Amino acid sequence: MSRIASWTHNLNPEQCKAALHNEGPLLILAGAGSGKTTVLVTRTGRLIDEKRAAPKEICVLTFTNKSARELKNRVTAKLGDQAQGVWAGTFHSFGLQILRQFHKEAGLPKFFGILDSSDSQSLVKEIMRNFNLSGKIDFDAGKLLSVMGNMRALGKSENPQDDEYSTAAEWCLPKYMKKLSQLGVVDFDNLIQKPLELFDKSKEVKERVQNAFKFVMVDEFQDTNKPQLALVTNVVEKHLNIAVVGDDDQSIYGWRGACIENILTFPSYYEKCAVVRLERNYRSTPAILNLANAVISKNEKRHAKKLKSDPNAQEGILPEVFVYESEEEEVERVIGEITNLKQSGREHHEFAILFRSNSQGALLEAEMRKQGIPHQITGGTAFFDRKEIRDILAYLRSAIRPNEVSFRRILNVPSRGIGEATVDLIAESSSQNKTSFYKAAKEWRNSEINENAGLSIDQLIKDLDSLVPDLVATDSTPGDKLINFLTHIGYKNYLEKESKDSLAFSKRWGLVGIFAQVLNKFAAHSGRTEKTIKGFIDAMELRDNQDEEDKSSVSLMTLHSCKGLEFPIVFMVGIEEDVIPHRTLGSDISEERRLFYVGVTRAQERLILSRARQRKRHGKLIPSAPSRFLLEIPKELYKEYELGWRPLSGDARKSLLEDLYKKLAFDATNETGKL
Numbered sequence: 001m002s003r004i005a006s007w008t009h010n011l012n013p014e015q016c017k018a019a020l021h022n023e024g025p026l027l028i029l030a031g032a033g034s035g036k037t038t039v040l041v042t043r044t045g046r047l048i049d050e051k052r053a054a055p056k057e058i059c060v061l062t063f064t065n066k067s068a069r070e071l072k073n074r075v076t077a078k079l080g081d082q083a084q085g086v087w088a089g090t091f092h093s094f095g096l097q098i099l100r101q102f103h104k105e106a107g108l109p110k111f112f113g114i115l116d117s118s119d120s121q122s123l124v125k126e127i128m129r130n131f132n133l134s135g136k137i138d139f140d141a142g143k144l145l146s147v148m149g150n151m152r153a154l155g156k157s158e159n160p161q162d163d164e165y166s167t168a169a170e171w172c173l174p175k176y177m178k179k180l181s182q183l184g185v186v187d188f189d190n191l192i193q194k195p196l197e198l199f200d201k202s203k204e205v206k207e208r209v210q211n212a213f214k215f216v217m218v219d220e221f222q223d224t225n226k227p228q229l230a231l232v233t234n235v236v237e238k239h240l241n242i243a244v245v246g247d248d249d250q251s252i253y254g255w256r257g258a259c260i261e262n263i264l265t266f267p268s269y270y271e272k273c274a275v276v277r278l279e280r281n282y283r284s285t286p287a288i289l290n291l292a293n294a295v296i297s298k299n300e301k302r303h304a305k306k307l308k309s310d311p312n313a314q315e316g317i318l319p320e321v322f323v324y325e326s327e328e329e330e331v332e333r334v335i336g337e338i339t340n341l342k343q344s345g346r347e348h349h350e351f352a353i354l355f356r357s358n359s360q361g362a363l364l365e366a367e368m369r370k371q372g373i374p375h376q377i378t379g380g381t382a383f384f385d386r387k388e389i390r391d392i393l394a395y396l397r398s399a400i401r402p403n404e405v406s407f408r409r410i411l412n413v414p415s416r417g418i419g420e421a422t423v424d425l426i427a428e429s430s431s432q433n434k435t436s437f438y439k440a441a442k443e444w445r446n447s448e449i450n451e452n453a454g455l456s457i458d459q460l461i462k463d464l465d466s467l468v469p470d471l472v473a474t475d476s477t478p479g480d481k482l483i484n485f486l487t488h489i490g491y492k493n494y495l496e497k498e499s500k501d502s503l504a505f506s507k508r509w510g511l512v513g514i515f516a517q518v519l520n521k522f523a524a525h526s527g528r529t530e531k532t533i534k535g536f537i538d539a540m541e542l543r544d545n546q547d548e549e550d551k552s553s554v555s556l557m558t559l560h561s562c563k564g565l566e567f568p569i570v571f572m573v574g575i576e577e578d579v580i581p582h583r584t585l586g587s588d589i590s591e592e593r594r595l596f597y598v599g600v601t602r603a604q605e606r607l608i609l610s611r612a613r614q615r616k617r618h619g620k621l622i623p624s625a626p627s628r629f630l631l632e633i634p635k636e637l638y639k640e641y642e643l644g645w646r647p648l649s650g651d652a653r654k655s656l657l658e659d660l661y662k663k664l665a666f667d668a669t670n671e672t673g674k675l
């Protein structure tokens with residue numbers, strides 16, 4: 001076998017063409033599941049093996065350290081330790097290396113520090129203490145940094161938006177930059193911006209960096225922003241040996257600065273740019289790819305390409321669309337489908353449920369927890385890890401069977417004038433009298449606790465004593481009762497004061513509403529008894545006792561978090577207008593369509609979409625229309641079940657009825673307490 005053949009014998013013709021490219025600009029349009037990493041590894045290893053470049057003369061820029069490590073490890077597996085000399089890492093680590101090497105020229109101390117996002121926010125807060133604007137505005141430091149970051153990326157000292165944050169950012173940015181200089185530190189944006197400033201200031205530094213690398217490659221090029229493109233352009237200016245790999249159809253991070261124009265205009269920016277399309281998909285069945293192609297073809301600004309399946313691939317099961325009456329039914333039935341498929345031999349890790357917004361994930365997580373199905377959450381904070389949800393569970397636990405942890409948590413939340421000194425006195429009394437913390441609190445008059453704090457404790461205990469009897473009363477739903485309780489004790493006002501703005505408060509209070517929905521659903525199945533409330537708390541507090549590396553879990557994730565992953569069976573829920581495209585976050589319809597496409601192309605064997613006819617918003621049921629992306633797909637590319645059920649065979653119908661009768665008998669027995 002020839003040297004070239006040893007590198008390319010497992011590649012298809014398009015992959016070979018990309019991997020065998022040598023000098024000059026190259027754009028590799030790598031469709032979903034088309035083997036782009038294999039191409040990058042092959043090209044890197046071959047350039048070294050053919051001695052076109054020493055390992056240290058090759059630079060591969062990625063967006064994660066994990067991707068960089070994988071590339072180096074795979075090249076090393078074939079070439080040996082010499083491949084460890086390849087420079088592979090993130091844009092920020094590349095910028096850091098330049099600044100460490102040329103710190104004097106950059107005006108930085110030798111051991112300059114790097115501010116993380118938390119440090120940067122603290123610095124912004126300090127600067128903003130001196131900012132005056134008519135009307136009191138409590139600025140969110142993270143959002144302000146984001147606006148400033150966009151201004152820096154555009155190379156402007158002004159923001160085109162005319163709002164309070166733009167005004168504040170224009171005032172804050174020069175002071176923030178001056179402070180960074182005074183402190184002798186850089187932030188993450190500096191790691192890209194300062195090397196660019198250095199190249200403009202020093203031709204010698206620029207040439208030394210250019211001479212260090214003969215070949216530069218960039219992975220996930222569709223996710224680059226303008227400063228990152230400028231950095232790469234400067235480095236390759238001398239030899240133009242630049243190869244970028246990406247897929248404009250998977251550009252979904254515009255909201256955080258990614259510029260899709262970088263990949264769209266790349267061939268016109270570089271004369272004689274070679275373009276190779278990797279359209280052969282090794283992940284999904286033809287039936288899934290047909291739907292994916294139909295979705296993304298509606299975007300106008302894109303490189304023309306079409307995913308094709310492996311010639312030997314079976315057509316596969318046609319994607320399915322289920323229509324449910326409500327989001328609660330959607331959640332229940334999706335998880336029921338997973339249970340059914342699990343019984344046919346599937347494993348939990350083969351399933352992924354994808355959703356657009358975190359509120360959808362909250363309902364799914366609650367149902368998974370209720371049914372004891374192992375699961376892992378990716379993207380955003382898990383619903384039951386959120387402070388407000390842990391607070392509510394602590395109230396319920398304290399109302400049923402108080403323990404020290406739950407009671408301590410709510411003792412002064414919201415504020416009741418019960419400070420640390422009072423808590424210490426309760427703990428001391430508990431220890432001395434060998435009694436529970438809760439009982440010691442009830443008997444506060446036996447301690448040196450001041451009367452105001454003591455009366456607040458009395459009121460809290462009175463409220464707790466009334467909570468469960470109120471929840472099980474049948475004059476309204478337990479969820480409504482819980483909402484009223486939280487409002488009555490001042491928790492709603494507390495959340496509003498603790499939130500950075502009205503939008504943040506609306507989201508947090510919305511999660512409380514979702515929790516109330518979950519409680520209603522649980523009570524509807526199990527009855528309105530104290531035993532039900534106890535069971536609900538136990539189910540909601542249950543943790544999956546599994547190691548983080550354990551893969552035997554159903555994956556719940558946002559569409560933004562699923563990029564780069566694949567699963568045999570994928571559920572996409574909430575395929576409705578105003579959910580995707582999102583009513584507030586989806587102003588760029590083309591990007592929302594790409595997000596939908598990314599979700600579809602995660603599926604290997606089965607793709608199951610679902611939508612609800614009505615969905616709760618701000619506590620009210622609102623009719624939902626199917627997503628425009630669903631309406632754009634030709635009907636012959638999927639099966640739709642308007643009633644939410646597949647037609648059943650005779651045997652399946654008989655089995656389903658038997659299961660239903662058993663469940664009804666169990667519920668009737670449970671209701672009469674004859675378990």
